[in-house]
Amino acid sequence: MEERTSESIGFILLTHTKPLQIYRLINKLNRMFNYPVIVCHHDFSICDLSVDSLSKNIFLVRPHIQTEWAGFTLVEATVKALELMYELPDAPDWFVLLSGGDYPIKTAKQILDDLGSNSYDAYIQHEKITYETYRYDIRESMVWQKNSYQRYCTKSFVFNLSKKYCAQLNLEIRFEHPLLTKPFLPFSSKLACFSGSQWFCANRKAAEYIIDFHSQKNALTLYYSKLKYTDESYFQTILANAPYLRLQNDRRRYIDWSNGGSHPKTLLMEDLPNLLASSAHFARKFDIDIDSNILDELDTITS
Structure with a gap:
């Protein structure tokens, strides 16, 4: 032992x-x-x-x-x-x-x-998710980040269209550019979206920060509560935007x-x-x- x-x-x-x-x-x-x-x-x-x-x-x-x-x-x-x-x-x-x-x-x-x-407060994979990567980065290695942008940083509207003598049609409109999604998302210049592996380790300081943040009725928690794959972005976004925490990008x-x-x-x-x-x-x-x-x-x- x-x-x-x-x-x-x-x-x-x-x-x-x-x-x-x-x-x-x-x-x-x-x-x-x-x-x-x-x-x-x-x-x-x-x-x-x-x-x-x-x-x-x-x-x-x-x-x-x-x-x-x-x-x-x-x-x-x-x-x-x-x-x-x-x-x-x-x-x-x-x-x-x-x-x-x-x-x-x-x-x-x-x-x-x-x-x-080491002086880190958390070991957690956290990659910043940006529109520039989503639209313009052609590297295959960035597919995961592109998927993350689509999951967390776009806004879709689905319209069910039907007529009396026609089959029902489902029309989806997706907003992707930050100027269009801004009214619907919690992200801003002061709160960036991050994504990474669900599994991580952290110290008491980081744990207490997560607990306190989650307990507040904030826009980020409300937004993620309605999404899928949130275990790969919620904690990453909270910790990576925390002003006094030092993170190592390693799970x-x-x-x-x-x-x-x-x-x-x-x-x-x-x-x-x-x-x-x-x-x-x-x-x-x-x-x-x-x-x-x-x-x-x-x-x-x-x-």
Whole structure:
């Protein structure tokens, strides 16, 4: 078991499936970090999770939120978990947001030393989303930013047109230029849109900023509450516009998107060399029903 350092760390888990894998992740974090604060938001509407055997350092968000993929409910579940964590008397200096499919790929000492040796408040992927990139950048590597602009920075109007003897027609008009979208969006010269990976880690200062911002009845929260894919922009926009927070544009997470599609590659034993060569602290995603051997190997390496 790793010795505790001056920096304390806690974990927020967003889970909804594969209870055995959730238990394994919790047990691993307990062994590595000497029973840290772990706040778990589990969606019991998707699958059950036996909580009677969980250790006392595990706190469950009650009542849970029925979450949906890419929905604002994921944001709400994360904020509720943050609120619970930072109400505790022994709230940690740092938190790491994890899913049930994540697993550590570095030792506790390496992770804590890395967090404690830098002056950043958060490690989060955050790319500024601009009209110039959306309209004029022809690089294939910018496709993700272009998609983000369309998701968060355009405004569509749909008109249902029907006549007595004609089929119904759906007409969509989309405003894209900032001069046209300005009346409908919360963004401005003082509040830019950012986007990035859902998974990040941050310190208490950043956590309290998120909690305070979200609790206010502000235009940004109201706007994102009606969108899809908000988990990939809401926290990024809040933190990247915060005046006194220092961000590192690095999620400290190994994720392989080489297969294409909307979900990352499931990591196997063949991926182990790439994991070990990475500077990331955690990797995703794993599946014990497909390959549990890689988790066994990581247990040995990170013990």
